[in-house]
Amino acid sequence: MRAVDIIEKKRDKKEITNEEISFLLSNYLKEEIPDYQMAAFLMAVYFNGMTDAELLEFTKEMRDSGDVIDFEGLKRFHVDKHSTGGVGDKVTIALEPIMSALGMGSTKLSGKGLGHTGGTIDKFEAIKGFKFSNTKEEVIEIANKTGIGLMGYSDKIVPLDKKLYSLRDVTATVASIPLIASSIMSKKLAIHSDAIILDVKTGNGAFMKTLPDARELAETMLKIGKGFDRKIVAVISNMDQPLGCAVGNANEVIEAIETLKGNGPEDFTDLVYNIAALALKLKGDVNTLEEGIAKVKEVVDNRSALEKFALFIKESGGDPEIVNDYSLLPEYAGTLEVKSEEEGYVSQILAEEVGKAAMIIGAGRATKEDEIDHSVGVLVLKKVGDFVKKGDVIAKICYNESKDVEKSAKMILGAYKFSKEKVEKPKIIFEILEA
Template sequence: MDILDCITKKRDGGALSRREIDEMIRGITEGEVPDYQTAAFLMAVYFRGMTDQETFLLTDAMRRSGDTMDLSDIPGLKVDKHSTGGVGDKATLAAGPLAAALGVPVAKMSGRGLGFSGGTIDKLEAIPGFRTRLGEEEFREQVRRIGIAVTGQTGNLTPADKKIYALRDVTGTVENRSLIASSIMSKKLASGSDAVLLDVKCGSGAFMKDLGEARELARLMVAIGRSAGRKMAALITDMDQPLGLAVGNALEVREAIDTLRGSGPADFTELVLELTGAMAFLGGRAPDAETGRKMAGQALAEGQGLKKLQEMILAQGGDVRVTEDPSLLPEAACALPVRAEEEGFVNRIDAMAVGEVSRDTGAGRRMKDEEIDLSAGVLLRRKRGDRVRKGQELAVLFGSDASRLAELAPSLRRAFSITETAPAPVPMVLDRVW
């Protein structure tokens, strides 16, 4: 088959067949299709789009491009949770153990971060000794034994996605619903879980700024998963301000521990309970998500989620004492408070701006292989709707370079919009797709 024919067919708005998509993905994976033709194909998809059926076929071809994880020997319905990414999103660290405490097997493969802060794997590496690379059998055995394991991607999962994603990133073709959905869902389907809960972020700190776009992406990914025989659900959640108070790796681990102790920020605690409730429903442990949320609240109050996190840390070689003594986590050499210059109410916090500042403290990466400072980041002192007086702290910057923090302080201050009247409250969960 001539790859050029596929490119021109899509350029002209045609729908590609299973054979055409399979051959394109096989050629990309095996290096037979050069980067310039792959880039041309991606640009054609970007401008012409794909039908739902084409997107299903693309996802399946990418899933089959490498290894797939077989979790069938683990009893129960295995549930995976995936977030489309946001600022201060440490939900896996709390919702995963809490769901496992309810009897939901959580077999989670996570990645490193590129952008405002580290990914789940970077955050877990802030725990001294914690191993984030488990072999396949060890991964499965740990889920069988304690109900949860979180590891970096193992084996040769979705190599086609790795090649395509790298080109999307440098060819201006990231923002396409079919390409986003196929990238996420090919990895989720290859990871072997029976059910997937999607946390689709929406707002200034998210990939999807518009609620309508977020709904469409959620709908498409849920449909892809169901077409592959998975139980699916999606929550569309607010990312118009950072999630919780902490943005940065060790800072977020500390906040997740606080939350499992029952003393976390209200917005983050609410999200954790919503996610856990949905996971309990998908995993067959609750008759519906609302009942699941109540079960999650009870387990949280009883400390079951914290106990399960401690079991996971111990199983993966980490220093479990961090759950009792957070000072064992990496601590920044420098801290700089950022204070309000006027009085009023916090009307808005630009999540993207906070994320960029956090990245520039050293908490995130600009380049894939860049080292990050696990102790760096931003800790908010005020959230949307809070009253603030002149001179009070809005946030604190953490890092290793005091002069760099001083340079970043004005940008962080500008992320806060202060007005005379309080804003209307915004719900954490904006919509649900079941």
């Protein structure tokens, strides 16, 4: 068997066999197939896609390239939520305590962010003393006490994905639906869960800019999940403006805590409640989303979800008093009010530009080596559908160093678009797709 023959078949749109996929990927991982041949194969996939059979085998080989973790000691219905990312996406922070209060467990791998703002790890690291679990045993111990388990990605889990992604990044093959789907799902399948919920973002601040592309990615991932006999559902959500109001790590933690107190922004609250209700539906506790949302409201109103969050922080080495005293989180030195130069209804907020405006003052990373300032960020005070007068404050920049603040303010002003006609508030969830 030769790599060149497999590349030729994929180039000519012929289906490759399980044995050929296994040969190609296993030998690439062992560095017996060079980058230039794998790059040629990836480009052939980029143009020709994969059949269902190819996709399942490709994902299986990816998953099995490293450790597969079964949380056999976790004594709850186990839900893994994955987001394709966006600006102000702090869903995990609010969602997992809610699911815990509802009797479910959630153990997931999370990464550091690169780009707009920090990843889930960066947000939690805004909490002084907080330590992520380093081993499966630590995750299980904390998850059994709190219902919540978070662990950083390990090189031992799906190592092939990291190797392939580095190659895709420099060969213009990142934007391939089958390759994106297999990358995400191989990591989801490497960690045992009873159910997977996918939050696929679409819009200006998302990787998938259009609804048809987001739907195709969601349907492809659902196909993989079904092929591996997992309970799986996908939510396609709106990222045409920042999610919620807070962009930046400590600010997003605060907004998530406020949501657990019932005071969260409407769009963020709706998304979190619907995902939690979907988890209840997958578990079989409710028949409809409405029933599920009612149960979610109960655990928010009685503060049991907030108590689960505080317990998780305590068990992870942080101070649980942060739920009552936000001064325990990193504090910024000053704020700059961004005032509108126009009058009208906000018709659009370019989420990616707001994310970049937060990044340049230290809330995100331009490169992997950059240090994040957990205290800084942007507060979006006017959202799509709001009426704004000239001179109204539409956003606040929370900063420590002033050198890039004016540049950040100009980026935020450029992100806002206005209409003289009334604009309806956009819905946060476009579609819910089931396997």
